[in-house]
Amino acid sequence: MSNLSNGLPPRTQSGKKSAKPKKTKKKKSFFRSFMKFVLFLLIIGILAAGGYTYYIYNQVEEVLDTGINKEVPKTQLAEAKPLTILLLGTDYRPDHPTYLSDVIMVATLNPNTKSSTIVSLPRDTRLEMDGYKPRKLNEYYPVFKAREKESGEVAEEQMKKMIGKYLNINIDYVTVINFQGFRDVVDNLGGVDVTVDKNMCYRDRADGTDINLTAGAKHLNGDQALDFVRYRKSNCRPRTAESDDFDRNRRQNQVLHSLIDQMQTFNALTKFSAIIKSVDKNMMTDIESQQMKNIVQTYWNISKQNVKYNPVAGTWRSPYVYIDEQQLDLAKQALQEELAKKASDSTEASSNS
Template identity: 90%
Template structure:
């Protein structure tokens, strides 16, 4: 697993340079990748109900290694206390090496109730807060990345501090996933079924973007699914209708639901190796291996009904989204309420749910 002090995982080395290393570390890399993949599924809600993931986990629990072997006190483990994780989805891909965070989510996990609350913030949110220059929310991560050597602070740590301050909550961990990982996961599962809500056409020769989708029920591959969730405006003739952050959030949710259905099918088990490889090169986290293992043990049977998704909306006035303060306050309260929940007959859900 990549150490966050180094940012996102480096590109794969040349064959001659890395062949020996790949051969000697093949088995260890598999298990690192497996745990990264489980975390990815957990945070976006896909893990809910996936009993076969727990079955596979039991087969490898004695050989887990995520690269971060710091010992976690028992009182700090996922089974003992609620945790909060920041999830960033960046637009980084091999043909477009930038780090704009197009997905910004904060997930709280509560072991007492086996439940989670996920808050999603629009990427174009105008953030004005003491200590930070006003800018779009998705621009801070690449700015922090560019200033790492000068500031001496890791970009991911700065994002945890800033988003934590914005939401009035302490963030324990951060995970970064890039667009290439998204595309590869979709392809590894054989594509996703969605309903494209409108015709979409946009081309950009600078980064190879070529969005060309027509409305209706579609089966999309990884590239097309990424186009579907990213589409904002048209530069084609004739022009197609544009989209805002809220349209994109709805499409993102639709794709995630389709991935949930795919992941919870038995057929996904046969594709497990390919999915693991797709996530390995495109994700990094600061979660310790001991904590990662405990998260899976604690939440492997979390129910879909116990995963609450709270997208925060606002008003679009180009080029920003101005957040609805009432919705933002409600999201803050939802995260804090999740952390404070105690088990009772009304909140505990059976593992068979």
């Protein structure tokens, strides 16, 4: 796992990266969706399995070293206070370093109730806010990257400030994820069980894409799960029905919950080292090593029922998504309510269920 203070993958000649501090991620633009999956892994502290916490923690302690050895005050640890994390998934590839953040999510974690609220924003959202030039939400990160040398500000920090202002919340950390980890983790887990909502067929010889899924209950490997969450349109004969960003959000959520189930099995335990390494090598973060380990200790047994996913929808008018302001307000409220939860809230919820 790399920290945001280390050098990232080599920048393109356009000067997108300054010589020093930068964190980055790499991967395919098509894989924008499943970033959500990796997000889950990160959020839950790189999850652990059932009653094997102690064993797992010792197995992955070295992997959880983010390289940021700054001491975290006890009052600021994950076990003592709620945290808010910005998760970015880019389409970075060594031969295509655009850094478009095609997945933008904000997650709050509350130790009092062992719960999390995740808000997802459409990548094509038209953002209009004081201090920022109007553009698609996923275009800001590469713009900030390109201007790092000139501005003297790290792109990831600028994203934290901007998204924090947009959602009216203070963001503690940022993590940038490489999509490649998605396929690796799914394969290491032996696949995931999902219900494919429609036939899906799309082929692209240029990048080797060959999506061919049929509707129904399926057990998917890493490549197939990737196809499932990224499918957008068809170019086959006969054509299969298209999907929009909101369809993909629903499929990503389905994969997310399937992965949570998988991660909490004995099978996951036996392969946990490989799973953790898959995430580790595809993620960069500014979370301190001490904090990362504390997140694992605090949230290892979080229940999927306590992970609330809130995708913000809007109206598509090419080339933008115009956010539904009411949904945006509800998302902001959900984040604030998560941060404000007390231990008693968890007790009351349990007694009412």
